[in-house]
Amino acid sequence: MSAPLATTRPAIPGGPSLLTRLTTRVRHGELGPLPVVVGLVIIWAVFGVATGGDFFGAENLVNLAVQCAGPGLIAVGVVLVLLLGEIDLSVGSVSGLGAAVLGVGLVNHGWPFPLVLAVALGAGAVIGLLYGFLFARFGVPSFVLTLAGLLTFLGVQLALLNTSGSINLPADSFIVRFSLFEYLLPWQAYLLAVLGAGGLFLSDLRTSRRRERAGLASRPLAVSALKAGLLLAVLLGVAAYLATDRGTGVSFAFLVVVVVVVNFFVGRTRWGRSIYAVGGNVEAARRAGVRVHVVYLTVFMLCSVFAVVGGLVSAGSLTAVTLSAGTGDVNLNAIAAAVIGGTSLFGGRGSAWSALLGVIVVQSIANGLSLMNFQGDAPRFIVTGVVLLLAVIVDSVSRRSRQNHGTV
Amino acid sequence: MTTTELDLRPRVPATEPVMSLRGITKRFGAVRALSRVDLDVYPGEVVALVGDNGAGKSTLVKILAGVHQQDDGTITFENAVVSITDPAAARELGISSVFQDLALCDNLDVVANLFLGHEVTTGGVIDEEEMERRSWELLRQLSARIPSVRTHVAALSGGQRQSVAIARALVGEPKVVVLDEPTAALGVAQTAEVLNLIERLRERGHGVVFVSHNLADVQAVADRVVVLRLGRNNGTFNTRDISYEDIIAAITGATDHGASRNPFTEEPA
Numbered sequence: 001m002s003a004p005l006a007t008t009r010p011a012i013p014g015g016p017s018l019l020t021r022l023t024t025r026v027r028h029g030e031l032g033p034l035p036v037v038v039g040l041v042i043i044w045a046v047f048g049v050a051t052g053g054d055f056f057g058a059e060n061l062v063n064l065a066v067q068c069a070g071p072g073l074i075a076v077g078v079v080l081v082l083l084l085g086e087i088d089l090s091v092g093s094v095s096g097l098g099a100a101v102l103g104v105g106l107v108n109h110g111w112p113f114p115l116v117l118a119v120a121l122g123a124g125a126v127i128g129l130l131y132g133f134l135f136a137r138f139g140v141p142s143f144v145l146t147l148a149g150l151l152t153f154l155g156v157q158l159a160l161l162n163t164s165g166s167i168n169l170p171a172d173s174f175i176v177r178f179s180l181f182e183y184l185l186p187w188q189a190y191l192l193a194v195l196g197a198g199g200l201f202l203s204d205l206r207t208s209r210r211r212e213r214a215g216l217a218s219r220p221l222a223v224s225a226l227k228a229g230l231l232l233a234v235l236l237g238v239a240a241y242l243a244t245d246r247g248t249g250v251s252f253a254f255l256v257v258v259v260v261v262v263n264f265f266v267g268r269t270r271w272g273r274s275i276y277a278v279g280g281n282v283e284a285a286r287r288a289g290v291r292v293h294v295v296y297l298t299v300f301m302l303c304s305v306f307a308v309v310g311g312l313v314s315a316g317s318l319t320a321v322t323l324s325a326g327t328g329d330v331n332l333n334a335i336a337a338a339v340i341g342g343t344s345l346f347g348g349r350g351s352a353w354s355a356l357l358g359v360i361v362v363q364s365i366a367n368g369l370s371l372m373n374f375q376g377d378a379p380r381f382i383v384t385g386v387v388l389l390l391a392v393i394v395d396s397v398s399r400r401s402r403q404n405h406g407t408v
Numbered sequence: 409m410t411t412t413e414l415d416l417r418p419r420v421p422a423t424e425p426v427m428s429l430r431g432i433t434k435r436f437g438a439v440r441a442l443s444r445v446d447l448d449v450y451p452g453e454v455v456a457l458v459g460d461n462g463a464g465k466s467t468l469v470k471i472l473a474g475v476h477q478q479d480d481g482t483i484t485f486e487n488a489v490v491s492i493t494d495p496a497a498a499r500e501l502g503i504s505s506v507f508q509d510l511a512l513c514d515n516l517d518v519v520a521n522l523f524l525g526h527e528v529t530t531g532g533v534i535d536e537e538e539m540e541r542r543s544w545e546l547l548r549q550l551s552a553r554i555p556s557v558r559t560h561v562a563a564l565s566g567g568q569r570q571s572v573a574i575a576r577a578l579v580g581e582p583k584v585v586v587l588d589e590p591t592a593a594l595g596v597a598q599t600a601e602v603l604n605l606i607e608r609l610r611e612r613g614h615g616v617v618f619v620s621h622n623l624a625d626v627q628a629v630a631d632r633v634v635v636l637r638l639g640r641n642n643g644t645f646n647t648r649d650i651s652y653e654d655i656i657a658a659i660t661g662a663t664d665h666g667a668s669r670n671p672f673t674e675e676p677a
Contacts (some may be wrong), residue, residue, distance in 0.1 A: 039446075205539070207536075214537040214540065214541040215541060216540055216544075266533055268533045273516075276515060277513065277525075280513035280514055280515035281511065281512065281513045281514065281515075283509075284512055284513050285513065285524065287495065287510070287511050288525035289525035290497075348514075348515035349514075402562055
């Protein structure tokens, strides 16, 4: 007969203080956005000094923000696929294909932009569905599947552009204005900042109300107010500084809104929860009743659609669709952005924010190096590659640390 | 010997079994894994299913979980003959299984694991507060020692992970809980924790099927012991009436209870 057990009641709901939880998390390898924020500070400091402060000029930061939009949108899709523990190596080609559809449709055929947009997004959706189907049906590893896609859709892009070569986009077309020439008026940027910080505060307020009603410990309102206040100050400061030049690019604001929306769906819906579950333990998810195939299909589809959106914005900001659109480092920049931003390559960890943070790092490197008069791709490739390597090392080390702490 | 809230006496069985298996037979090709096995589970009772390797315990558990279907025999659940065609059907009936590998997502916290695939939503948004409240309630009822329901499962000990897996099996309020070797990989203290949890399941009125190799654990928590040997019943005993040696004898075949108790069980040679 077993001895009677002294059973401890669970601790007070809510648990230890914020600071204790943070340090425990870091020690256990739950780093979140900490490494990328540190990395960004270092990179900015280096470029700030090396360019004699030119890097922080309002004009340059306005440019930097605009340069982030296209690759950032592609990275959002990559984050989703990485959360599943899979990868999409063809986002560059798919973005190039989207750009080719844009050029051929808009300029060569004179289609209205909404039609071009629908066709391009539709092509992305079909590609993603195809990936999801092949992955689920035949169990082809996503890495090989999308590698095949990389070549195939690059071929389709070249075929589409075969007759015309590169296509210049009219400067007054919607996509070019959206990607390059449209900036938020100061009051619009301030309004967005207030909406963002206010939304965060209201969401926190709602959570703590609901927690109190459910009899759970809730975080003091002062913390939420402080957090929202800080965010508001930062956003207003950025908006005001950018407004001293042309202002916040519409395309960058669009990226931020997309990140917020995707983050909501990933963090707060059953669909999002099932993405994390599949990325953490597919078999457990399947047995718990998660429709795993549906998750794969929707995520691969969204990834390709975001790749197309990013491709359109990138083409718009170049004012041209070229044969090399989506080739070169576009692929790896998007994947690097997601990983540098803190989304794990091993699946199940990360958030949409890592697309934004990561792309700011990647584009800061490109931007800073060009300010320093390093010409050509070589230095950019090397530095971005090294930073990606560092990010992957941080990812792997923190994973190992989690495993060590997981077997306490 | 015990606290007031912990009553270790065997329960007076309810009059009607919640689940009743009769003549369950399962073949894999030429191998007969189960031959006319009977099993009754009463509400608020812990039935230990014991037997040597290859006795058919796992096959029986998989039939209850809907992973395999029996070739012959009937399963009666709450007085109705049912067929368990797949894992979802088992869950809907009210049979919840916890397998050895636990099937937890390490990257998610305890709440997310408890409600995985069955998240509570309000207006399409996950209702974290309601799920967390219910998680605390459930774990408190089970007296499970989890530091915080917001801990990631990766940071839990083996016993705590087992507790989470068992608690998850209770989220749909099943009538029968099947535990496959829940103490196999655990140390002494963690085993005690899980056995304690099984007592709580009984108090909550669940019928528990407890598969184990460890006879000390069996004697600690089970009300009845059902012995399988070579895919057949080899005796059903009240735990208080039987010694450790008796169970060993039944498991190894030194004593043959199958024929005497179920004269029709034996297949023609």
